[in-house]
Amino acid sequence: DTAVSQTPKYLVTQMGNDKSIKCEQNLGHDTMYWYKQDSKKFLKIMFSYNNKELIINETVPNRFSPKSPDKAHLNLHINSLELGDSAVYFCASSPFSSGELFFGEGSRLTVL
């Protein structure tokens, strides 16, 4: 039983395309996150949702649009992909405002 699952695990696409990554958690947590990990392994928060409500929106280009249909799901849609978007995107969940995050396996996005 995977606690936080994200799909797809790998995504290779051309510049300018639009793509989505989906995330689901079965832990009953209130808060979900998207993090971006670059090639140097630096991990940066992008968005955080609590009970479907956006609570953190870091300085992320508006080509990135998160959507939370319910508290168990948080999807990430990216428009007009650029080379610099290549990274591993991690979904995570936690009880509200806790630092105890449960991470998915990551989605490696490669933009050509």
Next chain:
Amino acid sequence: GEDVEQSLFLSVREGDSSVINCTYTDSSSTYLYWYKQEPGAGLQLLTYIFSNMDMKQDQRLTVLLNKKDKHLSLRIADTQTGDSAIYFCAELGTGKLIFGQGTTLQVKP
């Protein structure tokens, strides 16, 4: 602002102790965390310490916190090859977890 710094690389021999160090800036952080990332996987929470504690021990792991110097360390006793991974220090800032750059631990047989 909130910032967390770690050295990038540590190499030890199997059986030795490993000490991974971290400094942070936000003195109001209530909790500090250590996460582990194995190749091709997501991060896993290893341990955490409350800011009013100096030390926490959990089997082979010992966390030391020097709040005055804003310095956190993770000691792994009897390091094994399976401990090879990236270790991230993190502080709970304003509603979000701020991660350090990660320390790659290489364990040589």
